[in-house]
Amino acid sequence: MADARKGLLLINTGPGKGKTTAALGTALRAVGNGMKVLVLQFLKGSWHYGELDAVEAFGPNFVLKQMGRGFVKVGGAETDPEDTRLVEAAWAEAREAIYSGEWDMVVLDEINYAISYKMLDPVVVAEALRNRPEMVHVILTGRNAHPLLVEMADTVTEMREVKHAYQKGVLAQRGIEY
Numbered sequence: 001m002a003d004a005r006k007g008l009l010l011i012n013t014g015p016g017k018g019k020t021t022a023a024l025g026t027a028l029r030a031v032g033n034g035m036k037v038l039v040l041q042f043l044k045g046s047w048h049y050g051e052l053d054a055v056e057a058f059g060p061n062f063v064l065k066q067m068g069r070g071f072v073k074v075g076g077a078e079t080d081p082e083d084t085r086l087v088e089a090a091w092a093e094a095r096e097a098i099y100s101g102e103w104d105m106v107v108l109d110e111i112n113y114a115i116s117y118k119m120l121d122p123v124v125v126a127e128a129l130r131n132r133p134e135m136v137h138v139i140l141t142g143r144n145a146h147p148l149l150v151e152m153a154d155t156v157t158e159m160r161e162v163k164h165a166y167q168k169g170v171l172a173q174r175g176i177e178y
Helices: 019-032 050-056 081-100 111-116 122-130 147-152
Strands: 009-013 037-041 062-066 105-109 137-141 155-158
Touching (some): 019 062, 019 105, 019 137, 050 062, 081 105, 081 122, 111 122, 122 147
Parallel strands (some): 009 137, 009 155, 037 105, 105 137
């Protein structure tokens, strides 16, 4: 029989909306079950998102940190070395948090983008996740999840857009998109 309890690796990916929202919902469930959760947002950083205020109510059991500057230009000379440095610093903090024994769940929001933009090596990430402490749950979000990570994950969910309000000219709405 398979182990009844173990830390899971989950990936929320795909072109549709809701990857971070789904991860935060799982994190909320974990906090409600007495777990300590850390959410590190790899690229978000310049906007104020409603979830930043919401998690403050949970105190030290639910921590959300923005590690980037916001919008990132990628491709050749367009990638700003400062954004790459921030991603590398975020990964160092993420790895330390995963191995610290302090957190039951660590959400690595938008790490898939950082990997697909070649700002972070998927082999290094995979090795750290493969060797993480047994009971730590980790959720990775962002489009274009790397095949190596998809292969090793316990659960992979792909979000698919059927339709979106912006197709009718509706702008991003507070409480829905941010």
